[in-house]
Amino acid sequence: MKIVVLVKQVPDSGAERNLRADDNTVDRASANNVINEMDEYAIEEALRLQEAHGGEVTVLTMGPERAAESIRKALSMGPDGAVHVIDDALAGTDALGTSKVLAAAISELAPDLVISGAESTDARGQVMPHMLAERLGFAALTGARKLTVEGSQLTVERQTEEGYEVVTAATPAIVSVWDTINEPRYPSFKGIMAAKKKPVATKSLADLGVAADQVGWAGAATTVLSHSKRPARSAGQKVADSGEGGVALVDYLSSEKFV
């Protein structure tokens, strides 16, 4: 089975994240840039399928030069190689444009299965897997907390508001996963060393046959007009429980008309 895993480099959600004052894009220079956490679960799921069914696992990333660090990190977990889509004309690309580029790269790789995280921690849009499925004519099994593969038939348990759904489809398909699906492995020392020698193919827009005016600032179908920091919440009243803490809590709720 040929598997492509989508990996996005994002600003670490555990540290302060900012948009740039000049063009309202993510300030990557000041951020700690890491693999989107949910993508580690996607990589793990791909590796488990490879261990059970054979085949190859390729990481696919679109991003600027520094995304190469995240690609090596991803490869250190075990995938066979990577494709890095990098082009100056990609700056300013929105979700719709990103889906054009990734769809072109996936078409070239012709996988049986694409696995991604259910969402990225920066945009949290959850739109990408279905955008790609729409463009590629693949089945989309999204929001998976469990994935089983029998031959070319895929079955997922999809987390929903009410509980879960069981959804099946044949390959080629795209599956997106939540962090409930597995426990990602830590890269071994051997894995880290091996990752340095793994092939990373870089692709430009021209290589993929995507016109530059379809992406970037020129091709974007949305624009950020402005941004501002939300005023930080300030700490309110804090009382130490000396036997009446529960009553004090209800007094507060009552004063705010919740009780």
Added chain:
Amino acid sequence: MAEVLVVVESSGGTVKKVTLEMLTLARSLGEPAAVVLGAPGTAAPLVDKLGEYGAVKVYAAESTEIDEHLVAPKATALAQLVKAVSPAAVLIGSTQEGKEIAGRLAVKLDNGVLTDVVELAADGTATQVAFAGSTIVKSKVTKGLPLVTVRPNSLTPSPAAASPSMEPVEVALADTDKLAVVTKRVAEAKGARPELTEASIVVSGGRGVASAENFKIIEELADLLGAAVGASRAATDSGFYPHAFQVGQTGKTVSPQLYIAVGISGAIQHRAGMQTSKTIVAVNKDTEAPIFELADFGVVGDLNQVVPQASEEIRKRR
């Protein structure tokens, strides 16, 4: 006045709150028209409620195939409707499925899409809250019509009676809409409690609750307040409470009127999912816990004493 399409979310014949919020929002943008996408018979029981909140029309795109396949048929039906009626905007709930429908629709129409919108002005300017509630972003769709997903609990729904007509919509699906087959739907018990993302009050437990069994004190307080129950990642990872109820960066984002965090330290992972709540109350034994930095009211103490006492006190005052 141009129509504003509102994609209806419902469950068991009941319109979900986010839909009423979107109808309220739609009234400030144009003429609200509700769109029901589902199995035959889904729309009829919803019409009265949709009318109460101002829907002048209810488009019913109903087929068994919409119900039997994941997401894609709904996007196809919606795209056909958008092309037919040229609405002023399309509003979809910012839920997993809502965002997925929006993503597909964006590709079908080659139209920009904005997710997690909390306000939408008449000129199409959308307000989004980004980076775990720390940043407010003003943005706009520049290609096509305003196609946005609206975050639940972003505004208060207000009724404005209308008498909607129901208009059936013919749905022509492609083979690629029927690739993902739903074979089973399983509801996991949440009892009579409100849905986490829609609840006005949420009571959440964390690592400090210490066991699955002890979550009953969280549930008891929640039930007395008519609240939903949430849990931190530490609590769900420890198996104290089902993952479906996780609030945080990798779980649900909630924005209720009142959020009560019990035995939750307030790591960024958790704060990302709740810090836009209107009022935050915390109970924690550690006076240094970061959750107190954002709590409007905090009790430093043993949750096993404080929470049952609070429940008892609420009962007494009734």
